[in-house]
Amino acid sequence: MFQGAKMKRAERALPTLAGPHHSGTCCEASVMATGQSTATHDSTPEPSSQSDRRRQSGRFAKGFSYSPTTQIQPGQHLSSATEIQSGQRLSPKTEFKKGQAARNKLPLGSVTVRTNRKTGVSRAWVKVAEPNVWRLRAIVVWESIQGKLPKGKLVHHKDRNPLNDDIDNLAAMTRGEHFKEHEEELRSWRT
Numbered sequence: 001m002f003q004g005a006k007m008k009r010a011e012r013a014l015p016t017l018a019g020p021h022h023s024g025t026c027c028e029a030s031v032m033a034t035g036q037s038t039a040t041h042d043s044t045p046e047p048s049s050q051s052d053r054r055r056q057s058g059r060f061a062k063g064f065s066y067s068p069t070t071q072i073q074p075g076q077h078l079s080s081a082t083e084i085q086s087g088q089r090l091s092p093k094t095e096f097k098k099g100q101a102a103r104n105k106l107p108l109g110s111v112t113v114r115t116n117r118k119t120g121v122s123r124a125w126v127k128v129a130e131p132n133v134w135r136l137r138a139i140v141v142w143e144s145i146q147g148k149l150p151k152g153k154l155v156h157h158k159d160r161n162p163l164n165d166d167i168d169n170l171a172a173m174t175r176g177e178h179f180k181e182h183e184e185e186l187r188s189w190r191t
Contacts, residue, residue, distance in 0.1 A: 017088065111137060113163065123162050138165045154178060160185075 021029050089095065106112075108127055112134075115122045124137035138155040147154065153172045157164060173181065 121162055124165060138162070138170055141165045141167055142170050146172070156181060 024136055084090070106127055108130070110127045112126055112127075113122050113127050125134045126137045126140050127133065128135050128140065136155070138157065139149060142155050143149055149172060152174055154175065156171045156173045156178055158169050161169075181184075
């Protein structure tokens with residue numbers, strides 16, 4: 001009877017024994033055994049396990065693994081049953097067959113519109129060859145009518161609409177000429 005009252009008093013005293021630097025677990029064993037606190041609060045207790053280290057710091061410690069499933073090294077297998085043999089087919093029904101085309105493959109001459117993430121400008125691209133060779137539609141239109149675009153030149157859209165690739169709307173310019181053409185617009189974008 002007396003022993004039970006002593007234990008209850010010790011359990012009530014535990015929260016007050018905990019300082020700001022630890023949880024009081026180091027004091028718990030000595031209070032339970034003797035009823036007197038003999039632990040000093042100057043040092044933080046050494047964590048007894050990896051999970052205690054994590055709880056104490058609030059995050060995973062560098063160099064420690066907390067789960068045996070994360071201990072697998074590249075090329076290491078848990079058992080010979082899970083090891084993939086050379087030439088082994090895991091799911092023949094869903095694998096690609098030789099010569100099978102992807103279901104999202106587009107034919108030559110397909111046009112897609114792509115938007116530049118930085119500038120937000122949309123441009124039309126044309127598939128001109130296999131596998132996946134795409135060119136700007138404005139350049140393809142220019143070269144189909146005017147011939148090869150000279151080196152150092154680019155295609156300018158006169159009406160400032162990069163999706164209007166009509167030949168009457170296109171002009172070949174050097175980069176310097178193109179910059180002068182758009183100089184005011186560029187300055188207004190920067191401010």
